Amino acid sequence: MNANSFDAIVLGGGTMGSAAAWALSRGGKKTLVLEQFGHIHERGSHGGKTRILRHAYAESPAYVPLVQRADELWRDLERETGNCIFIRCGGLEMAAPGHSHARDAMQSAIEHGLAFEWLTGAEGRARWPMIRIPDDWDLFVDPQAGFVLTEPALQGMMGMAVRLGAVLHEHEPALEWGASDDGAWVRTETATYRAATLIIAAGAWAASVLSELDLPLQVRRKTLWWLAVDDPDLYAPERFPVFIADSDLGQIYGFPVINGLSLKIADHTGGQVTSADLIQPPAVDKESLNVRSLATSLFPGVTDRIVDRSVCLYTMTPDAHFVVDRHPSHGNVVVACGFSGHGFKFAPAIGELAARLADNPTEQTPPILSIDRLLPLDRLDPR
Ligand SMILES: Cc1cc2nc3c(=O)[nH]c(=O)nc-3n(C[C@H](O)[C@H](O)[C@H](O)COP(=O)(O)OP(=O)(O)OC[C@H]3O[C@@H](n4cnc5c(N)ncnc54)[C@H](O)[C@@H]3O)c2cc1C
Structure with a gap:
């Protein structure tokens, strides 16, 4: 050769x-x-340091075998490299009335016999007092979920x-x-x-x-935000899950605090259509209005003070x-x-x-x- x-x-x-x-x-x-x-x-x-991993897959149950295999391989990689790669802190899907992400995740869990919980708002608030969950929201818990350190x-x-x-x-x-x-x-x-x-x-x-x-294929500009937290310990991975909040504000997702300072949050929906060859200008405050609005209404200990931000690209199929x-x-x-x-x-x-x-x-x-x-x-x- x-x-x-x-x-x-x-x-x-x-x-x-x-x-x-x-x-x-x-x-x-x-x-x-x-x-x-x-x-x-x-x-x-x-870019952006962390990615959510969910087993109960709302997008289609067809992805479940693939995520199960990926989960095994991430753990193999941790063993082989001796580094922490995946943190299994559990996942919480919250859906406002009329929004289906949590219910779709439950369908996937049922189809594949995955462990899950379906809670009322009151049960959710009792378990996670740092989340102000409205009474009429659906709550789905995926105990296998967590996040990958990219x-x-x-x-x-x-x-x-x-x-x-x-x-x-x-x-x-x-x-x-x-x-x-x-x-x-x-x-x-x-x-x-x-x-x-x-x-x-x-x-x-x-x-x-x-x-x-x-x-x-359509390339979309996406922004990521880190918001200052009053008591970072309250939102640490031992106490606080990765989350998706599906509501009129978007499909807003976020992570526990791992830098002792701020909570990372972003919206999966929307994003300006762009081109991969364009050097993206930095994220501007007005691109964060919906995520800051959700964060301050749902998380009493999270402020709307931005401590960091970044831009990343989605490549969408239809x-x-x-x-x-x-x-x-x-x-x-x-x-x-x-x-x-x-x-x-x-x-x-x-x-x-x-x-x-x-x-x-x-x-x-x-x-x-x-x-x-x-x-x-x-x-x-x-x-
Ligand atoms: C803001 C944001 C949040 C996300 N959150 C999640 C999440 O929570 N969970 C999750 O599972 N996924 C998430 N994703 C999606 C996930 O990160 C992507 O699906 C994944 O990174 C795509 O991988 P890729 O290899 O296609 O792209 P990339 O990782 O970008 O790799 C493509 C590579 O190809 C190189 N390349 C292109 N053209 C050439 C060329 N001609 N010659 C040589 N090199 C070339 C590029 O430089 C690049 O390095 C998120 C994505 C974004 C942007």
């Missing part, structure tokens, strides 16, 4: 690229990862891949790629690399890297489900994109699925993740 020749190339060394590199390397594949920036950066979709997670996955022989080229954008029955290639300013298989995990840049497919599938024209190219603002928790399971699709021609992706649903009929693979 010459220096520019590999078993697999991963285009994009972010969340799913790091996970794919870890999975490929575990399978003994000599892997090259090409990343246009440094390994962990703020320009894509993995930097140790990404460093861990890529670090393990490199330890197993993967090569990471940072600051080396892929300019062009192609594939034939003999294999795939990627050209950068430095070299043209070849491999038997290629996994494309380009995040918010996926639509341009895969321009031939004309995928209906149905908000992911794409993890073979390229319709190239069986040796796998596409992992369109993670629609909820992909991080699944990363190690997505990496594993992408590696299996690349390696095994009989492997099928779950229908909910198929690329066909986003392609015009004339682009569907006739196979």
Whole structure:
């Protein structure tokens, strides 16, 4: 094998690229990862330090096996790296009348026989006196939920891949790629690399890297907020869960206080349509009005004083489900994109699925993740 020749190339060394590199390397594949920036950066979709992991999945019960596998792999990664990556503090879904996220999560839990609780507002207030839960809201508790620390997670996955022989080229954008029955290639300013298989995990840049497919992906600017807390101990992970509050203000979610100072909160809905290539201006106060309004009404110990903020990108598909599938024209190219603002928790399971699709021609992706649903009929693979 010459220096520019590999078993697999991963285009994009972010969340799913790091996970794919870890999975490929575990399978003994000599892997090259090409990343246009440094390994962990703020320009894509993995900024902001933490990500919620839920087992009872409101978006569709089809995701439950995937999150169960991801949960196992996150714990393997903790054992292998010796670092804390996942904190299982439990999850609380709160839904105002007429909003269904909590009920949809319960459906998913019932379908998969997951442990859960369904509480009244009074029961919720007794358990979490630091939350002012209205009487008429639905409350769903997912005891398996918690949050992933993104930097140790990404460093861990890529670090393990490199330890197993993967090569990471940072600051080396892929300019062009192609594939034939003999294999795939990627050209950068430095070299043209070849491999038997290629996994494309380009995040918010996926639509341009895969321009031939004309995928209906929409990039959205999202803002994250850290609000000062009066008594941080009250909102620590030992006492306070990750939460989603589904109401007229949006699907607002947040995390326990882990920096001794502030509570991180954001809205999953909305967000200005933008382009991945645009350098995002910093978040401005008026983008936080709904999250601050919810925080001060629901959490008596949380102030509306902003102590930090950041901007991050969602890459939405029209149905908000992911794409993890073979390229319709190239069986040796796998596409992992369109993670629609909820992909991080699944990363190690997505990496594993992408590696299996690349390696095994009989492997099928779950229908909910198929690329066909986003392609015009004339682009569907006739196979
Ligand atoms: C504000 C916010 C909150 C979120 N909250 C949650 C949550 O609580 N729970 C959850 O599960 N998920 C959450 N997500 C979603 C999750 O973070 C994303 O789904 C996930 O990070 C997407 O991973 P990715 O690999 O597609 O993108 P990225 O991690 O951005 O990786 C894509 C990489 O490809 C690289 N790349 C692109 N083009 C090229 C090229 N030509 N050459 C080389 N490299 C290239 C990019 O530089 C980038 O590093 C959230 C996302 C955001 C933005």
